[in-house]
Amino acid sequence: MTHSPQIRIAATYMRGGTSKGVFFRLEDLPDPARVPGAFRDALLMRVIGSPDPYGKQIDGMGGATSSTSKTVIVSRSTRPDHDVDYLFGQVAIDKAFVDWSGNCGNLSAAVGPFAIASGLIDAARIPLNGIMTVRIWQANIGKTIIAHVPITNGSVQETGDFELDGVTFPAAEVPLEFIDPAADDEGPGSSMFPTGQVVDDLDVPGVGTLQATMINAGIPTIFVNAASIGYKGTELQEMINSDPDALAMFETIRAHGALRMGLIDRLEDIATRQHTPKIAFVAPPADYVASSGKAVRRHDVDLLVRAMSMGKLHHAMMGTAAVAIGTAAAIPGTLVNLAAGGGARETVRFGHPSGTLRVGAQAKRDGDEWVVTKALMSRSARVLMEGWIRVPLDGAES
Structure with a gap:
């Protein structure tokens, strides 16, 4: 009986706001998954444990809710005045589908901390103590997010007394600025009020x-x-x-x-x-x-x-x-x-x-x-686990 080996990929499991997701550096993904397409989608679905007709995602990292069936890919940005590019994939639970049509505002709070801890921000820019401002290009919607990440002793501060309803334990506050959050007027459905009316x-x-x-x-x-x-x-x-x-x-x-x-x-x-x-x-x-x-x-x-x-x-x-x-x-x-x-x-x-x-x-x-x-709100973020994700190779190739 033949079997396919598992591949392993460096990854971090993080909470951001009231959501959880699996975070990857683009450079750590297998070569075929570094570009959009069927291979990337199949890989991320297998990581999360979808599609699952039982709706439980037992054989993956997903938590069987929309808040926990999420993936993030982060890379150094080539755009002027931005530090990293952030791509979000919402993985369907019972269907073979990854939705790339929007952002996750909760996981946006974890992108800055992940970028700093993962070496995607030049170390010389990170203060010993204080606030590190990370400019994020949200690639799904083409918008800028500015995260203000607390730093203590040169590392991301994750614990603190900021309380967020929907999250059991307090943590460090991460203020976010969503710059020019309304859609640009570039075609049907893309203006702030697509119908032209507020009601x-x-x-x-x-x-x-x-x-x-x-x-x-x-x-x-x-x-x-x-x-x-x-x-x-x-x-x-x-x-x-x-x-x-x-x-x-x-x-x-x-x-x-x-x-x-x-x-x-x-x-x-x-x-x-x-x-x-x-x-x-x-x-x-x-x-x-x-x-x-x-x-x-x-x-x-x-x-x-x-x-x-x-x-x-x-x-x-x-x-x-x-x-x-x-x-x-x-x-x-x-x-x-x-x-x-x-x-x-x-x-x-x-x-x-x-x-x-x-x-x-x-x-x-x-x-x-x-x-x-701009729109402003505060969230918090925390690393839950870091190391390697294991993925059956046949699942990644499907």
Whole structure:
């Protein structure tokens, strides 16, 4: 009986924000995986343990959720004024598919620390103590992210007292700046408001006509009012994720929103675009108990937001969706802004299933258009394991 050997690849398993992923240096990947294509996708799926008809990813590094089925490739940047290039792959759990259509805002917090620890930043630039500013080119969406990484005794500081709802233990704070987070106006579906409106009537067969804010900032996101789909905005994962009819409804809304945004040409194309767009529902502040048992009071937040990721309600909030929330909140008249009370604002604190999160954005009018120069939020990151990933060679060749 013949068998294929396992290959081994240098890798680091990291938490970034409320997500986890396997990080690679581009130079450490096998030669065929250093370029986009079927070999790279097959390799990353085998690393994560997909596709898995059982939905558990037992034979891989994935954790069977959208937050833990992630891969990252980092390399020195050849772009002016950037330190590293960061490429994110969202690996489908039960399908043979890697979605490269968007960024992961949570794992963005781990890119700077990984780059420093992996020798992708010149050692002479790293302070003995202080803050190392890492300029990151997010290759999926063509945007700049600036990470401010704490350094102690010449190494990345990972422990600290910064608390992030959705993460059990405190860690060191990593502030992030998402520069010019709105999409560039270069074709269908690529402007910040692809429909040209901050609120649209979205016709969804079987659901009805919903008011929707469809925005492309951080990640393409469709916002609807919780009340219009029968929710309060205080829901936790179990209520949504245990309801097949609810999940089907959200996917139907997402498909019609994606078509309206110009992200897909046909409704059936949504099956090949699991990572984007996101769909979220918003509501005014209300009291609720977070998944940790922590009480969230209405006076602690400006609004409530729940967001879907890869077909399930997210346990906290995707970082890129938080950028979309902050951006939309800063623009008067969007559903996010109205749920927060309306008016001009540069920061917003919203309630999500695991607690609360504060995000900021700087928006201004440029003629008839809204321009957002940056969005800001803080995350944390930590190395969980480093060494070698083992991958069956036949899986990498498939």
